[in-house]
Amino acid sequence: KGLTFAYNNAGPVDFLRTTYKASPLLALAIACLGGAAAASVPRRFRLPALGGLALIAAAFAAPLVAGRAVDAELAYGSVPGEWREAVKDAGAATGDDRRTLLLPGQLFGFYQWGETLSSIGPAIAERPFATREVVPYADRRSAQLLATLDDLVQQGRLVPGQLSGLLALTGSGQVLVSSDARRVQSGGLDPAGTAASLAGSLERPARTYGRAHRFPRAWGRGGDPRTLPRISRHDAPGLPLVRVAPLDPRAVVDGDAEGVAELAAHGALDPRGGLAYAGDLDRAEVEQAVRGGATLVFSDSARKRILASSRLRLNHGPTLTAPATASEDAVVSDLFPGRGDGGRTVARYSGLRDLDARLSPGYSLFPEHRPYAALDGRLDTSWLADPNLEDPQRFIELELDAPRRVDAVRLYPHIDAKGRTARVAISVNGGAERELRLDPGWNEISLRAKALRKLKIRIAKVIGPKERGGGGIDEIAVPGLRVEESLRLPTALARDARGADLARSPMAVLLSRTSTDFPYRAGADEPEPQNRSPLRAVDAERGMERDVTLPAGRTFTPSGWASVSPRAPDPAIDALAGGSDEARFSSSGRFEGVPAHRASSAFDGDPGTAWVGATGEGTPWIEVESRRELWLESGTIETHSFGRPREISVNGVRAAVEESGAFTLPRPVAARRIRFEVLSTGRSPRGQPAVGIAELRVAGFPQARRRAGGRFATRCGELRANGARMR
DSSP states (O other): OHHHHHHHHOGGGGGGGSHHHHHHHHHHHHHHHHHHHHHTSOHHHHHHHHHHHHHHHHHHHHHHHHTOSSOTTTOOOSOOHHHHHHHHHHHHHHTTSSEEEEESOOSSEEETTEEEESOHHHHHOSSOEEOOOSSOOSOHHHHHHHHHHHHHHHTTOOOTTHHHHHHHHTTEEEEEEEOOBOHHHHOOOOHHHHHHHHTTTSOOOSEEESOOEEEOOSTTOOSOOEEEOSEEEEEOOOOOSSOOOOSSOSEEEESOHHHHHHHHHTTOOOTTSOEEEGGGOOHHHHHHHHHTTOEEEEESOSBOOEEOTTOSSSOBOOOOBSSOOOOTTOEEOOSOGGGGGGGSBEEEETTEEEEEEOOOTTSOOOGGGSGGGGTSSOTTOOEEOOTTSOGGGOEEEEEEEEEEEEEEEEEEEOEETTEEEEEEEEEETTOOOEEEEOOSSOEEEEEEEEEEEEEEEEEEEEESOTTOOOOEEEEEEOTTOOOOEEEEOOOHHHHHHTTSOOTTOOEEEEOOOOOOSSGGGOOSOOSOGGGOOGGGOOOSOSSOOEEOOOSSOOOOOOOOOOOOOTTSOHHHHHHHTTOOSSEEEEESOOGGGOGGGSGGGGSSSOTTSOEEEESSSSOOEEEEEEEEEEEEEEEEEEEOSSBOEEEEEETTEEEEOOTTSEEEEEEEEEEEEEEEEEEEEOOOTTOOSEEEEEEEEOTTOOOOOOOSSOOOOOOTTOSEETTEEOO
16 A cells, blocks of 8 residues: 555656566666766776676676567567458458457457557558557547447447447448457456357357367356357448538437447437537537437436546446546546536435545446445445545545534444444544544444534544455434435536427437446345455446436437346246246345346256356355145255355255255155255356256256246336336
8 A cells, every 4th residue: 555655646656667667767777876886996996897797787688699588478479360361351341441340459468379568450450440458549539439339348238239330330340359368468358258248249250260269257257158269250330431421410419428329229329310419519509400300319428437447347436426526546537528517417416515435546446335325225235435545535525415403423334254344533514533433233423513514434444354445334324314316417408409499309318227347247235345346246226316407398208228137036037937826936146146047947947047046145045935835855956057055954954965966854844935045065167156056856846937038018007217107
């Protein structure tokens, strides 16, 4: 922490950021000192001294003479032939009026065959070529659009049809997908994860290059392994880079590139019709677009939030309030700074003017642990202080919208295996801090504030292991204060269009829930959030609360994309998919929230499906409830490619599971509801915190009826908005 603080705050030590930069400076300094020392050597000793210096110089130069001066990774000889061939073929297919897009992007060019530091694609291409790198080589609008497209791939967020619209807009006529990056150094997504993310979004490869290899998913993640070539080349629907568009745009987006991506997700992006950002137009230009019948698009993009620019996943912080300011070293994307907060989506909190906590922008960001998590009335969510910050910066601060008398507040400190928040320092209305000891559970803290305007709570002490977390707060209760969060969409377009003739202009409102990376494989809970594990990240929003400002009233038809909540009970999913009426199958939860991992998968007679439960979140269990009494004395567990059960408990009766999967209870169990608890498991082959049961075979047990796919229907009014049923 001391070195990090010195680097961030002491300019003269910036050169120490990496040793390969510091070494030449140190050698130069030593050489200067050596020269000064040589001048002071008496004349009769100069010749031997110079000889000694020559020997030292020769020793340092030995790697140059021996050909070992360049690291082996950098001295890779030549670029593999399949790279040159793939880039050449893609360029021939695109010509000069379309570009080749390389996916996934990389922060740095690190490959299995060598290091190029920058991506190899643009270096060997002779036609237009684009890929994401740590340094954006384009204006902010283009760079943000490319980063947004790449985020959809890197973070597993694509929905059907979304990518094709974005490829057309960016003029991408060819897409190259590579699998030979060194994931840890390059920062890119693993090959199997990339293939899963792009499944169904690209055409079948026009050609593949290089030998195929089998790639498992990244360590700790679920999903099937993939056999992939070094490079695959795909045809894409990119429009010409230079093309004629209408003078008046067909759509005006109040937002940024993420709003464009939302348009593509709903099939409403028309790349031929002309597209404009509201932030680039003044009032007269908006009125001109409206007269031409432009669609006005109001999106919750252009969010005011910190970006971790050196990361390709977990790189977006929580949405900030209008008054909030970011630290000097933070990156906050704002394409239209002249518009102020009217051009951005900002957070609002009922009863508060501001709610703030500091974040370190150089590390993974977890918006689910934003300050609001300590004021949402729930003990299963937590605000966590960033452990990478110095102690004075690990605080949460509330500013009330109006002064109020508060005699005391209640505080529930966070505790997990990475530490217990033992002391906090309280400051009222900007006054001096008062340090207090905390007990586990609820603590009442006296304030005696006649007019409370600001309350600052700093984490003063965390008790725990050596590598402990930064501490946190599960809940803060202020008498009479109920805080609810909403995001207010940009208001600039509504302001500029108000009063214009909108009869010919359709309106669209595009909203996107704040979810974690790989939202279709996100779990329901993180038992030890101070671990800050990307594998355990959860969605920051379970629903959406948005404040939308329109220039005129309209009637809307709702549509959208949804996925099964990781918290949805297994029987509810079975009922939706047309499950069996004979029995009810439930479980402690599903690993990564995947619906196919539900309990009935272990009773459907298909060893290709499985119940997969998460470990580390309490005892995993699977349960069968039948209309008739079930009798059990022995059975067989057919395992899946996750941790294998070694010991189970059946309605409290323990039994060991043999290597063959067979188990025998010391006494029979008879009941209408039978629960199998997994008391111990073997290690998963890829480190997944999960246990899997492909089939649980017991004579006389009911079998689940499952549909592999199809449509389902819901009753009219199942969907609600603002508490009202949609019809």
